[in-house]
Structures are given as structure tokens and as C-alpha cells.
Amino acid sequence: MAQLASISSTLLYIAFLLYLVATVFFAGSIKSKKHTNQTGKNRWATIGITITLIGFASQLGYFFTRWIASGHAPVSNLFEFITFFAMMLVAAFIIIYFIYRLHILGVFALPIALLTIAYASMFPRDVSPLIPALQSDWLAIHVSTVAAGEAILSVSFVAGLIFLLKDIDLSKGGKQVFWLESVLFGIILVVGFVLSATVFSVAGYESEFTFINADEAETVVQYSMPALVTPNEGELITEGAFSTGLEMHPLVNASRLNTVIWSIGVGIILYLLIRLISRRKVAALFQPLVKKANLDMLDEVGYRSVLIGFPVFTLGGLIFAMIWAQIAWTRFWGWDPKEVWALITFLFYAAFLHLRLSRGWEGNRSAWLAVIGFVIIMFNLVAVNLIIAGLHSYA
Amino acid sequence: MSKLICKCGHVNPEGSELCQACGRTLTEKAAKRKTNDVMRYEGMARRSQTYHASVIDKVWNFFSSVKVGVWLIVITLVASAIGTIFPQEFFIPQNIPAIEYYEDRYGIAGKIYYVLGFHDLYGSWWYMLLVAAIGTSIIIASLDRGIPLYKALKKQRVERHDSFLKRQRIYSAYEAKGSLDTLNRLSEGLKKRRYKVRVENGSLLAEKNQFSRWGPYINHTGLIIFLIGAMLRFVPGMYVDEMLWIREGETQIIPGTDQEYLLKNEGFTLETYQEGDSEVFDETIQRTGAIAKNFQTDAILYKKDENAIAGSTDNITEVDHHAIQVNVPMKFDQFALYQTDYIEDELYKMSFTMDSKETGEPVGSFTVDLFDPNTSGVYELNDGYAVEISGYYPDFSGFDDGEPQSVSPLPNNPAFLFNMISPEHPDGEVAFVAIQQNLEPLGENDYEISFNGIETRDISGLTVRKDLTLWILALGGAIFMFGVIVGSYWNHRRIWIKTDADSHLYAAGHTNKNWYGLKKDIAPAFEYAGLDQPDDHQELKESKGNAKEEDESGTTREHK
Numbered sequence: 009m010a011q012l013a014s015i016s017s018t019l020l021y022i023a024f025l026l027y028l029v030a031t032v033f034f035a036g037s038i039k040s041k042k043h044t045n046q047t048g049k050n051r052w053a054t055i056g057i058t059i060t061l062i063g064f065a066s067q068l069g070y071f072f073t074r075w076i077a078s079g080h081a082p083v084s085n086l087f088e089f090i091t092f093f094a095m096m097l098v099a100a101f102i103i104i105y106f107i108y109r110l111h112i113l114g115v116f117a118l119p120i121a122l123l124t125i126a127y128a129s130m131f132p133r134d135v136s137p138l139i140p141a142l143q144s145d146w147l148a149i150h151v152s153t154v155a156a157g158e159a160i161l162s163v164s165f166v167a168g169l170i171f172l173l174k175d176i177d178l179s180k181g182g183k184q185v186f187w188l189e190s191v192l193f194g195i196i197l198v199v200g201f202v203l204s205a206t207v208f209s210v211a212g213y214e215s216e217f218t219f220i221n222a223d224e225a226e227t228v229v230q231y232s233m234p235a236l237v238t239p240n241e242g243e244l245i246t247e248g249a250f251s252t253g254l255e256m257h258p259l260v261n262a263s264r265l266n267t268v269i270w271s272i273g274v275g276i277i278l279y280l281l282i283r284l285i286s287r288r289k290v291a292a293l294f295q296p297l298v299k300k301a302n303l304d305m306l307d308e309v310g311y312r313s314v315l316i317g318f319p320v321f322t323l324g325g326l327i328f329a330m331i332w333a334q335i336a337w338t339r340f341w342g343w344d345p346k347e348v349w350a351l352i353t354f355l356f357y358a359a360f361l362h363l364r365l366s367r368g369w370e371g372n373r374s375a376w377l378a379v380i381g382f383v384i385i386m387f388n389l390v391a392v393n394l395i396i397a398g399l400h401s402y403a
Numbered sequence: 404m405s406k407l408i409c410k411c412g413h414v415n416p417e418g419s420e421l422c423q424a425c426g427r428t429l430t431e432k433a434a435k436r437k438t439n440d441v442m443r444y445e446g447m448a449r450r451s452q453t454y455h456a457s458v459i460d461k462v463w464n465f466f467s468s469v470k471v472g473v474w475l476i477v478i479t480l481v482a483s484a485i486g487t488i489f490p491q492e493f494f495i496p497q498n499i500p501a502i503e504y505y506e507d508r509y510g511i512a513g514k515i516y517y518v519l520g521f522h523d524l525y526g527s528w529w530y531m532l533l534v535a536a537i538g539t540s541i542i543i544a545s546l547d548r549g550i551p552l553y554k555a556l557k558k559q560r561v562e563r564h565d566s567f568l569k570r571q572r573i574y575s576a577y578e579a580k581g582s583l584d585t586l587n588r589l590s591e592g593l594k595k596r597r598y599k600v601r602v603e604n605g606s607l608l609a610e611k612n613q614f615s616r617w618g619p620y621i622n623h624t625g626l627i628i629f630l631i632g633a634m635l636r637f638v639p640g641m642y643v644d645e646m647l648w649i650r651e652g653e654t655q656i657i658p659g660t661d662q663e664y665l666l667k668n669e670g671f672t673l674e675t676y677q678e679g680d681s682e683v684f685d686e687t688i689q690r691t692g693a694i695a696k697n698f699q700t701d702a703i704l705y706k707k708d709e710n711a712i713a714g715s716t717d718n719i720t721e722v723d724h725h726a727i728q729v730n731v732p733m734k735f736d737q738f739a740l741y742q743t744d745y746i747e748d749e750l751y752k753m754s755f756t757m758d759s760k761e762t763g764e765p766v767g768s769f770t771v772d773l774f775d776p777n778t779s780g781v782y783e784l785n786d787g788y789a790v791e792i793s794g795y796y797p798d799f800s801g802f803d804d805g806e807p808q809s810v811s812p813l814p815n816n817p818a819f820l821f822n823m824i825s826p827e828h829p830d831g832e833v834a835f836v837a838i839q840q841n842l843e844p845l846g847e848n849d850y851e852i853s854f855n856g857i858e859t860r861d862i863s864g865l866t867v868r869k870d871l872t873l874w875i876l877a878l879g880g881a882i883f884m885f886g887v888i889v890g891s892y893w894n895h896r897r898i899w900i901k902t903d904a905d906s907h908l909y910a911a912g913h914t915n916k917n918w919y920g921l922k923k924d925i926a927p928a929f930e931y932a933g934l935d936q937p938d939d940h941q942e943l944k945e946s947k948g949n950a951k952e953e954d955e956s957g958t959t960r961e962h963k
């Protein structure tokens with residue numbers, strides 16, 4: 009079984025590399041001179057999608073070998089859930105790709121999937137047993153449908169982002185330019201997190217503090233990055249480790265805040281470096297890629313993915329969720345933060361559909377809504393688990 | 404009431420935008436609006452667009468507006484998000500008043516949160532009001548649109564005026580193609596794609612998936628049923644939420660069941676994963692420590708016989724016997740029992756020895772059942788030794804005026820006043836014994852009592868739930884899901900073809916969404932008829948991030 013678990017990790021690694029290669033081919037399909045249209049048959053894109061399919065098969069291999077090794081669907085902690093989400097994102101991309109043959113989607117969807125897998129890998133990766141509340145077939149049913157729904161909805165973000173990159177006139181400046189640049193900066197922050205976490209983990213950095221928590225009990229906390237902020241009445245117990253001694257309020261999870269500060273710091277440095285070297289806005293760097301993109305097509309793809317994803321998300325995130333909650337927690341709804349954020353996601357996309365259908369919010373506005381929707385999904389996926397404690401806080 | 408008489412002679416009700424017979428635009432205003440917007444409800448008169456005078460009109464118009472509906476949804480969404488910043492009242496420790504808890508823990512922000520009522524957001528009157536307003540809005544908006552839409556789609560004419568065709572997004576005019584043969588070929592091609600085709604007077608109407616237009620109305624109905632179900636929760640008798648704390652070995656009446664059912668706890672088990680259970684888990688267990696594997700109450704369910712006396716546990720019949728686990732409730736009648744909590748190792752029995760201080764040897768031992776101590780009788784030991792309990796303080800908290808106090812009847816911290824009888828002291832010597840405490844209130848004794856072990860047992864916390872609203876919620880949810888799927892995965896597509904005496908052929912197409920799909924769908928039929936694909940006069944041009952411009956440029960575009 010331990011061997012199977014290690015095969016599983018290798019397969020995930022292979023999938024990661026293949027997605028990376030496929031991205032290059034999709035980028036090639038956009039740049040190639042012979043193909044002026046952005047859809048239809050194209051040799052570069054054919055190779056790109058083939059590699060993507062092999063990568064996806066490899067990730068499926070990761071998923072099922074890990075399932076066999078652990079005896080339960082590997083969607084039970086943050087690492088497993090986020091990698092599964094990335095896999096669904098690739099699946100959703102493949103489906104939408106085969107409907108529209110829109111090559112440029114691959115250039116953006118695959119890197120986002122890559123970044124998601126990299127992000128997931130920063131959390132503990134060992135196979136963990138299931139606590140009683142999770143021992144149910146509904147774990148696999150509920151979680152996989154939620155992830156699939158969120159992934160399909162995320163494709164609308166990918167389409168929206170490409171739309172905005174082409175649509176917004178960067179030379180004019182203004183609010184839209186600022187926010188577009190902010191979205192890209194947000195993505196760079198994730199890179200910043202992955203980079204700093206990887207560097208310190210390779211270097212084997214670790215330190216421990218004792219501190220007094222919000223319930224006034226003494227506790228120990230581990231830091232995996234040098235402490236820029238320390239917990240309430242925190243005392244460093246690892247010799248030779250770094251600490252600024254800057255104490256935080258007991259309600260603040262100082263170790264997580266520390267990670268956030270590092271990620272933002274590294275992210276800002278990365279961003280400034282890119283700007284300094286290229287002497288352009290980050291959004292401007294992407295413009296050669298999107299030059300030939302067809303706005304109408306992107307708008308259509310964005311809307312279609314919301315239409316396809318919304319029912320799937322509703323089924324998994326609300327209906328299956330309620331059924332399981334009734335079985336496991338005695339009530340179908342209990343206003344747990346994760347439940348509330350699923351409701352918020354649902355309401356948001358309902359508003360999206362109404363605005364689009366009845367108030368003609370198409371094109372630019374629709375693209376912005378898709379971006380906001382993705383931010384809400386990411387918030388629920390990541391932040392609610394890490395910041396707001398509730399019944400769902402695994403990992 | 405004024406009527407709108409079309410050039411074709413058809414009389415349309417006031418408020419119509421398109422003539423229901425020929426499809427001509429009836430008003431200046433309608434001519435200026437986006438084709439898509441006019442087509443959404445087939446140019447039918449809608450109450451909200453027609454009447455504005457009375458109060459009822461105003462209320463109706465308010466709730467039927469999608470703008471208002473979206474605002475209501477967005478406000479609810481934002482309020483819900485704020486409600487997750489700090490924990491809700493029902494998640495905080497119940498032993499501290501909420502006002503103090505929020506202020507102590509979260510400072511001024513917590514106080515504001517409390518004062519504004521966000522601590523109990525979902526039970527607050529204004530949150531309920533928002534949900535009620537959304538419900539009202541859904542009903543009114545659906546009636547306002549659904550009824551006219553139904554009427555329009557039921558009695559569609561095949562032949563439409565040129566101007567109607569011209570303003571469609573998919574539209575082309577073909578010279579010298581207007582033959583019967585072409586029309587037949589188109590008809591054949593579209594039928595292959597499962598369009599329902601009607602041909603009249605050289606005109607053709609092909610239509611498919613009209614049912615998908617009812618998707619939103621079906622899903623809104625589902626939502627309303629769901630909301631009604633959620634409200635029924637407050638009707639007495641529909642909902643039971645009780646907690647049953649039951650010790651191992653005990654039999655108790657299940658609260659909420661009208662004393663009809665009883666439960667016996669045969670034993671509670673808590674299992675954790677052990678290293679070596681499965682080698683793949685070892686790393687996690689080493690990292691995080693013990694991980695729970697199973698919480699289980701082995702339970703026997705009894706039903707009281709018809710003639711049994713209220714409150715007694717006699718005359719009962721076993722109905723069910725199985726383990727209650729997390730995710731595996733015990734269901735009976737309309738109830739379900741869930742494993743939700745437990746207390747491990749509550750003190751159950753305490754054993755003592757009575758020792759001679761002189762020899763240090765015990766002269767006898769006895770065991771006290773902390774739930775049923777022998778306070779009136781005597782624990783007989785051997786050879787003339789005995790112990791009497793003259794005072795029992797199950798939850799000892801200290802002395803008040805020299806009197807030992809107990810704060811509850813639960814044996815959390817048991818203390819005893821013993822009278823030790825021995826051959827030397829037939830009247831006994833008094834000893835006060837508590838955990839970690841031994842007092843001799845009436846002077847130095849020759850004997851003493853010492854602890855000699857305890858017996859504990861677990862208490863299982865079971866939630867008793869009855870919820871008669873579940874089937875309504877399930878019905879609403881199912882209808883909602885069905886409606887969303889119908890409206891999202893199918894699209895209503897229509898093609899109008901018209902030929903005239905000069906052999907012109909006009910082709911127009913409309914779909915409520917997914918234009919790309921429509922074009923792909925009809926392409927083979929046009930190819931088969933030897934026609935070029937009709938043009939797509941896309942309404943969305945490159946907008947350069949300027950949403951306002953795009954709004955205006957979206958009005959009906961004349962086809963050159």
C-alpha cells in the first residue's frame with residue numbers, strides 16, 4: 009500500500025509536467041503564423057490537447073491509486089481537495105475545448121491548473137485516515153460534484169480574463185486597468201507563496217513557539233518560515249531560529265499571518281522585478297497572446313460555462329450537501345461558514361445569470377462578474393478553511 | 404383600454420411591442436430596443452410594463468423588476484458574508500452572555516457586530532424579511548412574464564413580416580433562391596435535426612426545445628416550495644430537536660416522543676486509529692496525534708405498551724437493536740437518533756477501605772454507587788466494623804458556615820461524611836472525605852477512610868430529531884434542480900424562412916441562448932438546400948472596456 013501511495017505521487021508529478029508541456033504547445037498554436045483563426049484544427053493545438061489528455065489520464069491515475077491505497081476517496085484534506093479541484097478544472101477545460109476548439113483557453117486554463125496543484129502541494133500531503141463525520145459515501149459524491157461545479161464555473165473566469173486582457177485599453181489607464189492588473193498581481197501572490205514555501209521547506213526551516221491562545225491556554229505552534237510576527241506572548245523554543253518578537257493579538261493565527269506576509273513580500277518583489285525588467289504592465293505582457301482572440305467567442309464560452317457549471321454546483325454544493333448534512337449533522341442546514349459561502353456562491357451566480365439574461369450584462373461586465381465569481385470560489389475553497397473555523401475545517 | 408392595431412389589421416393589447424400576428428414592431432420605443440430584449444417575451448404586453456397608476460401597480464412593478472430582484476439577492480449575499488466574520492451566537496459557549504462574549508473576545512468590532520444583530524443574523528427579522536421579499540419577487544416576476552410568454556408561444560404564426568425577420572440577429576436575404584424546392588430541402592434538413600417544422604404559404608417556421616423556456620419558471624416554483632417548507636419548520640409538531648444524554652447501562656424515555664419510546668444504552672465506544680492499522684496512515688498519526696475512528700452507542704429501542712403507566716419503564720417491548728454511529732442514525736417512526744456527543748469516564752462507583760491508623764492495615768472495604776449511595780443504611784464490613792454515610796455531596800464546592808455544599812446532583816467531585824463504626828468506637832468516628840481531602844471535624848480518629856479505586860462509565864449524547872418538513876424541501880429542491888437543468892442544458896431555437904413572388908428567400912434565426920450552438924445546428928440544413936449560412940449580426944462588437952458604449956451600440960442594427 010505504501011508503494012501504491014508513492015506510485016500515486018509520481019503520477020501526479022507526471023501530470024504536472026505534462027500540463028506544463030501542453031501549455032507551451034497551446035501558446036505555440038496562438039503564435040503560429042499559419043493559423044490566423046483561433047479555433048478549429050491546428051497542429052500545435054492538437055499536440056497540446058493530446059498531451060493534456062495524457063496528463064489528465066495520469067492525474068486520474070494519481071487519484072484512483074491514492075483512493076485504493078487509503079481506502080477512501082482522496083478528497084478529505086486541503087491538499088487532496090485542491091488537487092482534485094485542479095483535476096476537475098482540466099476536465100472542464102477539455103470539455104469546453106472540445107465544444108468550441110478555442111485554443112487560447114489552454115494557454116490560460118492550464119497554467120491556472122498548474123498553479124493550483126503547486127499551491128495544494130504546500131499543504132501536508134500524507135494520506136490521512138477519515139474522522140467519523142467523513143466516513144460516508146456522500147464524501148465522494150458531495151465533494152466531487154462541488155469541485156466539478158466550481159471548476160466549470162472557473163472556466164468562465166479563464167474566458168473572462170482573456171476577454172478583459174484583450175478588451176481593456178491599457179494605454180488609457182483607469183479603474184478597469186487597475187483592477188485587471190490587481191487580478192494578475194493576485195495570481196503572482198500565489199506564485200510568491202509557492203516559492204517561499206518551497207524554498208524554506210527545501211532548506212528544512214522549522215521553528216516552534218509556545219504561546220497563550222484565545223482561550224488562555226498555553227499551546228505550541230510550528231512555523232515553517234522565519235517569524236516576522238509571533239503569537240500572543242509567544243516564546244521561541246527552537247534554538248537559533250529567527251524571530252522579530254512582534255506579537256499578535258490572540259485571535260490572530262500568527263503562524264498563518266506570517267506565511268501570508270512572506271507570500272505577499274515575495275509576490276511584491278516578483279511583481280516589481282517583472283515590471284522593472286519588462287518596463288510594462290503585467291497585463292501588457294499577455295497582450296501579444298490575446299491579440300487574435302475573438303471577443304464574442306470568449307463571451308459565449310464564459311456564459312456557457314456558467315450555464316453548465318451552475319446546475320452542477322447547485323447539485324453538489326447545496327442539494328447533496330444538504331442531504332449529507334441531514335445524515336451526518338442531524339440537520340440539512342446549520343449556517344456553518346462553509347455552508348454560508350456555498351450559498352453566497354450560489355446567489356452570486358444566480359445574480360450573474362439574471363443580470364445577463366434580463367439586464368443585458370454581456371461582454372465586459374459579464375467578464376468582470378466571472379472574475380468576481382472566481383474570487384468567491386477561491387475564498388470558499390481556501391480562506392474559509394484557513395481563516396474561519398467551522399465544522400468543515402479539515403487539514 | 405386602448406388597443407394597438409397593427410398595419411396587418413391584428414388587434415394587440417395595450418403594451419405589446421410586437422404584433423402577435425405578423426411580428427411587426429408596434430411602437431417607436433420597441434423599435435429602438437435591442438432585438439434580444441424585445442424577443443425575450445415575444446414582444447408581449449406585460450402587466451408591469453403597461454400599468455403604472457395605482458398602488459397595486461407600483462408594488463407589482465417593484466417586485467417584478469429583475470433589477471430589484473438582483474439587488475435583493477446581492478443584499479442577502481453581502482449580509483450572509485458579514486454573518487460569517489465572527490461565529491454566530493449558536494456556535495459560542497453557552498455559559499457566557501453573548502454581549503460579553505463578543506465584546507471580550509473581539510473588542511469594539513465584536514460589540515458593533517452584536518449591537519447590529521449580526522450575531523443572530525439568520526434568525527433576525529430583517530434577514531427573514533429579505534428572504535420573504537425575494538420570494539415575493541420571484542412569484543410576481545414569474546407571473547408577470549410567464550403568463551404572456553405562455554400565450555405567445557402557444558399561438559405562434561408561421562408567417563412573419565419582413566421587418567421582424569430583418570431585425571433578428573441571424574438573418575440573411577437570398578436572391579433568386581425562393582423556390583419551393585429550396586423550402587422543402589430546408590424543411591427536410593431541419594427535421595433531421597429534430598426541429599418541428601410548419602410550412603404555410605411559402606413560409607416556414609422550425610422550432611425545437613420550446614420546453615426549455617419554462618426552465619426558469621419551474622425552478623422558481625421549486626424555490627418557492629422550498630421556502631414554504633423552510634417556514635413550516637415553525638409550525639408546532641413539525642420539528643423536534645432534543646438532546647438525550649444517556650449513561651451506559653441506563654434506559655431512558657426519549658424526549659420529544661410523547662413518552663412513547665425508550666432507549667437503552669448498552670455501551671458507548673470511542674475508537675481511535677492506531678499506528679500500524681494501515682501503514683499509509685502512520686505518518687499522519689505521528690504528526691497530529693490520535694485521530695478518532697468511531698463513536699458508537701449500542702442501543703436498544705423500546706416502545707411502551709398501550710396500557711403502560713406514564714413515566715415508568717415497565718411494560719415495554721423491544722423494537723430495534725443496533726449501533727448508532729456518526730453518519731448512521733437510528734430511525735424509527737418519524738424520528739431519528741444521531742450520535743452527536745459524548746462524555747467519557749464519568750465517575751460511577753467509588754471503592755474505599757477503612758484502615759486502622761495504628762497498624763496501617765485495612766479492616767474492610769466497600770463500594771459506593773455514586774448515583775445511588777446507601778445513605779440510610781450501613782456498609783457492613785467484617786468483624787464488627789461498618790461505615791455509614793451520613794452526608795453525600797456529589798458536586799462538592801466548599802464549605803459554607805461549616806456545612807459542605809454541592810452545586811449539582813452530578814458526581815463531578817463527590818465528597819462524603821462517613822461515620823466509621825469499630826469495636827472500639829461503637830458510636831462511630833466522623834470523617835469528611837473528598838478527592839485529595841481528608842478532614843476529621845470532630846477531633847483525632849483512630850481509623851481513616853482511603854480511596855481504593857473508581858469505576859467510570861461513558862455518557863452518550865444523542866440528538867433526537869423529527870423533521871416533517873423534509874419531504875417538502877426535497878420536493879422543492881428536486882423541482883428546482885429539474886428546472887435549472889431544463890433551462891440551462893436545452894435552448895429554445897427557431898428558424899423563420901420566407902419566400903416571396905420575386906423568388907427572394909429570407910432566413911432568420913433566434914435562440915434564447917447559445918448562438919454558437921444554433922449556428923452549428925442549422926448549418927447542415929442550409930448546406931443541403933444549397934444556401935450560404937445566414938449571417939450572424941453580432942450585437943457585441945469589440946467594446947474596449949467601455950461598457951456604456953456597448954449598451955447603446957446594442958440597439959437593433961439594420962441589415963444592409
Ligand code: HEM
Nearest residue numbers: 358361365466467468469472537540541544619887890891
Ligand atoms: C435565489 C433566488 C433565485 C434563483 C436561484 C433564480 C434562478 C434563476 C435561473 C437559474 C434562471 C434562468 C437563468 C438563465 O437560464 O440564464 C432564472 C431566470 C429568471 N429569474 Fe430567477 N432566480 C432567483 C430569484 C429571482 C428573483 C428574485 C427574480 C425577480 C425579479 C427572478 C426573476 C427571474 C426572471 C425574470 C428570469 C428570466 C425568465 C425568462 O427568461 O423567461 N429570479 N432565475
